[in-house]
Amino acid sequence: MKKYKDYTRDELTHELEKLKEEYGEVAARDLRLDMSRGKPNGEQLDTANSLLTVPLTPEDYITAGGTDLRNYGGFDGIPEMKKLFSELYSVPENYIFVGGNSSLQLMYDALCRAMLFGTADSPRPWSEEKNRKWICIAPGYDRHFAITEMLGFTLLTVSCDGEGIDIDRIEELARDPDVKGLWCVPKYSNPSGCTYSDDTVRRLVSMECGAPDFRIYWDNAYGIHDFSEDGDTLADIFAIAEECGNPDRIFYFASTSKITHPGSGVAMFAATEHNLAHELRAVRAQTIGYDKLNQLRHVKYLKNPENVRKIMAELAAYMRPRFSAVYRALSPLRPLGIAEWSEPRGGYFISLDVLPGTARRVWELMRGAGVTLTPAGATYPYGRDPEDKNLRIAPSYPTEEEIAAASDILALCVRIAALEHYIAG
C-alpha cells in the first residue's frame, strides 16, 4: 500500500476531496459521541450494582472491638479494607491509609501538605523551594499535570511510548536538587498503555536523587485492570525499594474507582510508617475520618482478592470489544504511514500518534463531526504537545456500536488532517 507521503499532489487532492465528501455526510448525521474521558459505561457499572443493596447489619457496622462504623472515629480506615487493598496491591497493611472516593484527592492533598509542611524528609516546606520542579512522563494524565502546574512546579517532560518510559532521562533530571518528584501510572499507563519493566522500577527506586525528599507518586490506577489472564506484571515497588534502601521515596495510590462505581468508591494512600507518621499528622487536622460505611460496603461486595479477580474479568469483557473496534477502524492507517497507536493488555486508554502537526486538526474535525475527544495537547504538560501528534482515545464509555462509529470517523479525520498537511506542504 502506498503511503500518503508518497502520493503525488494530484493524488492527495483527489483523495482529500473524496474523504471530505464522506466527512460532510458524517457531519450531517449530527452525532453526539464522547471518547474523551476514562469513564466506565453504564453496563459495566451495573455489574457492581449489588453494592447499592449490600445489607449493613449491626453485626457488620459494630466491629469486634465495639467500634460503631456509623459514628466518628476509625480515622485511618477499617482493617478489612486495609487488608483487601494490601492483598490486591501487595502493599504492607501497616502502610495503608484508606481515604474517600478519590485517589486524585489523596494525591492533591499529599502535594498540598508537602507545599505547606514539607515531607518527612524535607528541610523546608516545598512552597519555599523557589525553583521547584516535577517530572511528568508524557503522554500522560492531564489531571496529574494540572495539580503540579497549579502548585507552581516547573514541569519537566520525559517521553514514553507503549514500550516504556525514558528512564535514562529521569535519572539525569532527578539529580537536580530542585526536582522533587514525578508522576507515574506504572501499569497500563494513561494513555500510553505501557507497564514499567522490572528494570525501570528498580532504577526509579535506586537512582540518585538530588533532593533528600524526592517522591515518586505511584498512581497504580489500573493495577488489576487486565483484559485477560495474561496481563502485564508490575514489579513490587515497595519490596524493591526496601532492598535499595529507599522505601520512603514512594507514595503509592490506588482506588476502586474502576472496580466498582467511580463516583462512590474507596481510595488508598500507602507509604512507609516513617512517611505515614508525618503525613497523617496533618490529615488528622483535616478530617475525623473518611466514610467507613462505604468501606464496609466495599469489603462486603468485593469480599476477597479471588472474587475481585472474577469481577475484573467480567469488566474486561466490556472493554475488549470496544478496544478491538478502535483497532479495527484504525488498522488501514498504519500502511498509509500516518498513525501509530498502543494496543495495551489492560487499562482504559489507547494512545494515538497521528501525523506530527495534525493532532489539533484531528480533534477539530472530530468535534465538527459530533465526536468529543480529549483535547489535543492534554496529554502533555501545560497542554502543549511539542509535536502536535498525540491523542488520547477513551473507548470505555460509549456503546460498542458508538465506539465503532466514532472510530470510523476518527480514522477518516486522521486521514483528512494528514492529507491537508501534506498538501499545505
Add this chain to the structure above:
Amino acid sequence: MKKYKDYTRDELTHELEKLKEEYGEVAARDLRLDMSRGKPNGEQLDTANSLLTVPLTPEDYITAGGTDLRNYGGFDGIPEMKKLFSELYSVPENYIFVGGNSSLQLMYDALCRAMLFGTADSPRPWSEEKNRKWICIAPGYDRHFAITEMLGFTLLTVSCDGEGIDIDRIEELARDPDVKGLWCVPKYSNPSGCTYSDDTVRRLVSMECGAPDFRIYWDNAYGIHDFSEDGDTLADIFAIAEECGNPDRIFYFASTSKITHPGSGVAMFAATEHNLAHELRAVRAQTIGYDKLNQLRHVKYLKNPENVRKIMAELAAYMRPRFSAVYRALSPLRPLGIAEWSEPRGGYFISLDVLPGTARRVWELMRGAGVTLTPAGATYPYGRDPEDKNLRIAPSYPTEEEIAAASDILALCVRIAALEHYIAG
C-alpha cells in the same frame, strides 16, 4: 448554703476527707465512661438506620438529564442535595458546593487553598503573609484551633460565654490587616452553647476589616439541632451581609454529621459566586467530585425540611434527658460558689467553668475515676486556658445511666479540686 470560700480551714479539711473517701469508692469501681467527644450515641444512630437500606434504583441514580450518579462527574453536588441544604440553612442554592462526609475537611481545605493560592480577594497567598493572625473565640472547638495553629497563624483569643461573644474585641482585632479571619460556631456554640445575637451577626459582617480578604468561617454545625420547638434563632448571615455589602466575607459550612451518621454524612460549603468561582478552580484540580450516591441516599432519607425537623425532634429526645442528668448532678455546686455552666437550648455541649486554677485537676481526678473528659485547656487556643477553669462536657455519647453516674463523679471531682485549691491557699 455556705460557699466553700467561706469555710474555715477545719471545715475545708473535714469536707475534703469525706469526699476523698467517696472518691476512693468510686475509683475502686473501675468505671469506663467517656464524656469527651460530641458523638451521638448508638440509639440516636439507629434512628437514621433506614439510610443504610435506602433503595437506589436506576430511576434514582440516572438523573432527568441522563447523568449517572454512579459514575464520575457532577463535581459540585447533586441539585437535590443543594436544594435541601439551601432550605435547611437559608443559603442560596447557587452558593452551595456539596462535599464528602466532613465539613471539617472542607474548612481545612479552604484554609489550605488560601495559604497556597490566596482567596478571591487576596493580594498574595496567605503563606506569604508572615504575621498572619486568626481570631479564635474561646472556649471554642479544639479542631478549629488546631487547623489554624498548624497553618502558622498566631491565634488571638476572644472570650465568650453562654450569652454571646465579645464582639467589641473582635471589631478591634479585625482592623489589623494581618488578621485574616475568625472561626465561628454561631448557634449552640461548641462548647459555650451561645447563639450569636442578630446584632452580633450584623456587626460581624459590617465591621471594618484591615485585610481585604478577611473571611468568617461560619461553621453552623448545630444550626438545626434544637432540643425543643422554641430553640434559638440565628440571623440569616448572607442576607445581612448582602445588605452591608460584604457577602464575600462569609465561608459557610454545615453537614449532616449530627443529623444522620457522623461517619458517612454529607457536608456543605457555601459562598458567593465570586468566592466559589475562585475556590472551585483548585477543588477541580483536587477531585473529580465527591460521593454522589451518598448524597442521593441522604436526599431520599431526609426528603424535605419538614421531615428533617421531625428527625431532629426525635434526636432531641435522646439529648434532653442526658443534659438534664448533668444539670441535676451539678446543681449543688452553684451554691458552693465553685462552678458555673451553660444550659443551652440545643447543640452538643455544656461549657463548665470550675474554680479558676482547678480545671486540670478536675480532669485528672475524673481520669482517676475512669471518666474521660475533653482535656482541660482544649477549648482554648494552643490548649492553654489562661484561667485553667473551663471544661467541655459532652453528654451525648454515653447512656442516660452512665451520664448520671459520670455527672455525679464530675460534681465530686469539682468539689475535691476546689477544696484542695482553697486549702493550698
